[in-house]
Amino acid sequence: MCRLTEYLVAATFLMHVPLSASQVYQYQLYPYHTAPSPDQSDGDCGGTLDTMYGDLTITSPLYPSNYPPNKVCIWHVTASVGKIVFITFPAFRVRCLGDFVAIFDGGAGSTELIEAFCKNRDGRGLRTTTNQMTVVFKSNEWITGSGFTATITEVDPYGTCGSPTIARIPAPERIVGGNTAQHGSWPWQVLIKVWLSPPNPGPSDYECVGVLLDSDWVVTTASCIYVTTADWLELTLGEHDRDAWDGTEVSRFGAQMFIHPNFVSGPHDIALIKMASPVTFNDYIMPICLPSSSDVLLPGTMVSVSGWGATSNGGATARYLQQMVVPVVSDYNCLQIYGTAIQIAVDFCAGYTVLGGIDACTGDSGSPLSRRSPTTGAWELHGLVSLFQPCANPYEPTVYARVPALVDWVTATMAMN
Template identity: 35%
Template structure:
């Protein structure tokens, strides 16, 4: 199984223009050893400039969302450990990663979920050296209220399984998949209390390599965006009966908030 959907350690892939009608998101990489990488957004379309201002591209080949002006929420498998880290570059504010208007900020610290061992607990926070106040942040779900229905996914990952990373941000929508149905697809692998699944039984639309750590989100009761998942893993990209698996943000909302407070964000 091509479990993770990140490209940590696989940055040789070149950025290419998005294939029309294709959007793929990728899965995360573990600390050590680094796992095979997986998806971007498959079966998607190009996002408009400013449509998802909270989206972040991370230089190790993962995605993320702006949790606060100084913090990016991403996947644990995208980072190695908790501690000082000045090697990550976050790109924000542009759907085109080569746009002159893009914002680029270095990291200064990483917090990886305590107890992360490659199964569940797949979340992390990256603190930026300087705050980004010009872009909207993405609130996270604090209950399971929004953990069903239709979700949005977006990322710069591959637009097909095994494909190259994208220059332009792609977007798509995917429906909720029950724990029972998802467990049937991944017997013994799904951590139902910590993960949430989404995708079509027929396949065709999914996250893929290079999209690990990016958000899965939807509208809340006030019609504002709210994050319900973090791109984590899956069997390939957009395969039939192989939904994308995401960290269930509501499960870890209090832990994420506590970690954010400890980081000054």
């Protein structure tokens, strides 16, 4: 396999670029495996743009008529300092036989391919983690389509949920035996220290994970905290290295906690913690977005999980924040494995059911399962690690609390308190 193809296959699997191995050759992305310069565009399209004076619109050549063959258009977009770039496609009809649009996070030379795509993509948005974006459009030598129109704007990354400003290292497919995340790339991650008696300078009784939803709200699993009280919970945000001071950490104790009223053990495994005082958002502390109650993850959808759980079955918890990518398991297979131990309306499974070896593990309880929204490009919380068998065993995928099914309780509880 050639080096370019290896790169694109990796981008497809780890960075959620919707290209199968067989499609890599159709896209003919070479030489655009890194972001090219606008001066490589044909003379009648592309260019250097900035968003500081308002929203921008770019289109394929001749839009709304069919774009011509053999076109290369490259736009380099710069937002104001401290902003990020957001692009949406109100209309998109680009054929897949060698035609494509590719979006890079950064300017010329960037290797951070956000996504490459063709066919239909109406309404879907993507965003950068920096204040620069490169947009590449290429058409083939023969059949063309009606093309696209895109709206580009700049947005404030702070307070914009699901929009990290620090680029991710492409995630491997495991936490067990896993890979260290880039510090700050999952800024909604919260380390929760749980005491079963009043907190003291010594170590807590155990730890689990939460997810930042707002400046003073954290969501986690009920099974993580139901045995204690809110003021016996210490929440650390901006954490990366559990054994050393990173300089980015902010700690808060809990003020109130709310357990889902239907939780006993297992299903409805979700809880909220209101912190004693709000936190200020920065590069290392940001909230994740909540999904719609109607959102559904189809079987096989690749999703991201991050946590400090054990990196081997029976091993110690991780020192550094870990990350992985796993597929969603069908509800049918999940029920066949776990039966009455779960309620599929509020639970779901993710992981490699046949091979195992890639999974959440001890210490990951409450860890987020997330993916980028197909409509906004922002990261959304779809699951919380709830139940895991001996880590990474075949036919024993992790069970997650199904956040879309529980999101109405989450938002109502936050609004009333």
